[in-house]
Amino acid sequence: MNAIQLEVMRHLFSSIAEEMGVSLMRSAFSPNIKERRDYSCAIFDASGEMVAQAAHIPVHLGSTPRSVEAVLEAFPQGVPEGEHVLVNDPYQGGTHLPDLTLVTGVYDSAGVLRFYVANRAHHADVGGISPGSLPISSHIDDEGFRTGPALLDDALSQKLFDESRTPDERRGDLFAQVAANQRGSKRLQEQLAKYGEGLLQAARDLQDYSEARMRHVIKALPDGVWRGEDVLEDDGHGATDLKICCEVSISGDTITFDFEGTVGQVRGPLNVPGAVTESAVLYAMNCILLDQDVPSNGGMMRPIKVMMCKGSLVDAQYPAPVAAGNVETSQRITDVVFGVLQQILPDQIPAASYGTMNNVLIGGLDHRHEQPTPYAYYETIGGGTGASAEGEGASGVQAHMTNTLNTPVEALEHAYPFMVTRYAVRKNSGGVGEHRGGDGVERFYRFVEGATLTLMTERREVAPWGVQGGGDGATGRNVLVHEGETRTLAAKVTLEVEPGDELRVYTPGGGGWGKAYQESENEP
């Protein structure tokens, strides 16, 4: 394929993936998908290598391909025509249980399987021991509905609905996922009818193209070996200072990330399957690529090698719980990877960002309806991003492995029986420096009815680091006000709250860059 066809085909594949995303977002039910856009859609070739992805969530980047890989292993003859395969088991191609991935085979008019389309959406509740399905678990079975690659039939969907606290919402979201894949299949079939084999060649060429772009970028980096590490604070079950290590070695146009030295898998839900670790690495490399137009596909991953020890925190094995790994550990892996890359590209890589998704989960019964209706609310709160040579960090945004939107206060108060009483920038929480880190966020919730609250947070003790002499960002804090009394909550906690209680979440700031001059004069 020549330079022209390459670009024409890039447009074609990305527009199909995007159209799938629009279809999913518009017809989905849970605020997670429709308001916060916690989903992604992708196209794969028949061998399971990714061709194009419409991603809103970087953590899906490297992990969705693993789902398709697992589906292909389970269905060596291919997913039958007209069927959909559902998977969320972290030990068979999933990440954490709320992320349900649906994979559909795309057949041409001769009945030959040519492509796969897949979409992954975060379902707000798939059962488990606490509402929102991000529990402080100690076994994968605590976390809810789990399936390896299996044909989506009535029995399987019923099992999901039965386990979920909000079955109606699940049904709607699942419908939306099926519709999105059908839309993608239809479009690919139209193009197969038009281009035939040419479309398959185009897919391969696009993968080669992304590979070439990635090799080009790696080649520009110096050869050598660098090391770095950072910690997760605790697993919610008493294990603390969980070290994640990474050694980066560059040789010509290939790069290797070796996580040897990382602690073993833990009892609490901070473990991640290897797919999440690969996602974090791929995200960082995508940032370095500096061109958002390069199709995210399998080719991009070819020059990148990720090495992990089986059974470690970053490549956990059954039955380790993983609920929070996808959201918390993924952020820390990113910090570690960028920390190493900072040594290689000191003028480009910023200080650490707030480093946690500040997960808030609230569930219970909404008594405002005639019939008390169960609900599950899930939200991640942004923070401050790290400063760099380029300038100050940004305040109150999502960084790294997530980029979900907030739930508007007015929409939230309409949908759930609690209120937001404060939503503000947490002033002066960014690290000091020649360029200051971005500030975190303050978000307060007041409960109108009793509810079950789960917090899954990090960076409450170990601050986001500054670089080049810049100061650290402020650590975050979780506070509960109960009958006028204020107490600091643990970073990871599940508790029952009462009407009138107020939860106050203070999220961390980003690290500063460069030494602050005349710091004392600037202090108020």
Next chain:
Amino acid sequence: MSSSRRVEFAVDTGGTFTDVICKDHQGNPRVNKLLSSPQDPSESIDAGMRELLQELSHPCYRLTHGTTVATNALLERRGAHTAFVTTAGFEDLLELGRQARPELYALHVKKEPHLVSSTDCFGVQERVNASGEILEELTSDEMERLCDVLEAKPYEAIAVCLLHGYLYPGHEQRLVAALRERFPERFVCASSEIVREMREYERSSTTVMNAYVGPVMKRYLSSLKERLHDADAIHVFESSGARVSLSRASNFPVHTTLSGPAGGVMGALQAANEGGITDIITFDMGGTSTDVALCKGSPTLRELGQVGHMPVQVPMLDIHTVGAGGGSIAHVDAGGALKVGPQSAGASPGPVCYQRGGNKITVTDAHVVLGRLRPDHFLGGEMHLDRAASVNAMQSLADGLHMPVSEVALGVLQVADAAMVRAIKVISLERGEDPREYTLVSFGGAGGLHACRLAKLLGIRKVLIPANPGLLSAYGMLHAKPGRRASRTFLVSWHKLQASELVRQEVCDALHDVSSQARSALAQELEPDVLNARQLVYEPVFEVRYQGQSFALKVALNGLPDDEAHLASLLDVVRAQFEQEHERLYGWLARERDLELVMMRCTVSLEDVVSHEEPSDGLRDSAEQRLSKDAIVAEVDVTFDPSGAQSARVIQRDALVHGDCIRGPAVMVEYSGTTVIPAGWRGEVRGSHVLLHDEEGE
């Protein structure tokens, strides 16, 4: 009739040109295109109209004005010093936005600030809940405290947006009343006066934008009014395609901020209607960007758009823009793919063929290389294009790719077309519409160069090239109708609507409120004789979704329901329509799931008395034969596709007359554009428009 005694003008002021258009006594359009006067745009408006008035020796006139004053003030951040007031605890709303970063893979996260800095944001103690009940009263003491604080700084404008103000506007109303009393010279506005819809960030952003441009727009419009003191009326063109009074535009300028491309869409629709065509996709390709929109009988509206990076929540034509145009630069990237744009050579230095110092190959150069754009007919021959320079530059691009020059030039066009096909798919296929059922209406400087190829790629069989494509936007404004919309968020389940007479009564009342709000706004725009002589058309719409969804679908009601019993009888019809639309768009239904009314909207406009010009019968048969000899000015070699150059006629559009027939391969030239007509396409001249048919596709 009073309207026949005066001249109707439309003026579209852009950054470079001011387009003036009017209809003479025979109803023929007269046009005047002159350089804009950016310091005071009213200067060139005045000059442009006076010239035409003199020609027509007519003293009475009326004007519809499309202005970019508000948009430019926003984009260049030259608006008023503005304060933002909201519910205490939410002062940082504008800074936080929706918390997402603009670029997913940016190493260094950069957020563009909103218009108001954090030190100019203020909170007031008050609170309303999601049912519209007051949890904390807004006290007079609190309002006074706020006024004292605001007094200390010389704000020119104040924007107020309180939580759940869309549901309970009482606190906002009291607060703006107090502010207006205390600061009569300041521009004060409340969110509930502009948009009664949920989502505090988008609503706040809209309100702040309105306040920020308010004083600027007020000054501009009053100077315009002064200069045109002898006009019978001056109207302003809004983003929704409607025209409104000066006072409305002065108080709510945010409604004009996306009106720029709306004129073109309305003009295209008008031109299509004159040819008896109702369903169109508009394709407006300029130098740096391309706007596309879909109209199914009437233009599609949406309620949320963006100016710069800031959301604005007002009714606007649903126009999709991509950063590809005639000036887009072609280059080969590090992975060996040919890219077109997003960088643009603009007008200066411009494409290589302009010989103004531009040395980067653009889409325009590719057309010149292939003979599609005629060097001696560009801008009516006023500007000569240097083909040799384009060929030279293209040669170096071709050398790098080891491909022949003509193949690379065609490739540049192919890549540009791919981006535009994708844009048209967004507004058609993504919204459940099949582009093959539409006519492509092409305009803008570069539209005609791409229209037939795009049509082919999309399976569209008809392309309309309207008259005066360079003035189409002003043409649309000339035909803009007064019409007003009002809306309100009203959340209630279908189950409750069916079960409760009381709830249905509330809905009926609210809908009548909304419609009379729209009606009285419209009445202000009209002279009493017009209002009395013409029927008003009410078009109420419910926005409905499955309970739990967040995107609602619009279902049109057939007129306003008389009473709750009437509404009750409509519920099943609305549900059926919703389900039909849901299935069409998303391919699935949830019959067991309850529906939810989210929003009611109502449009009020004057009944249309203008009948469409029907295409005359037999036109096609006779047209097959004829083409005015004068129209053919040359026979040249043009490359349409990889098969190589073909001999094609160059046709001068100005010499065409109604009934003429053109056969591809041909190139039709006129002052403001060129239309490439490949073999297999046949064009007929309808009135002053040209309709092209793809005969192979038929």
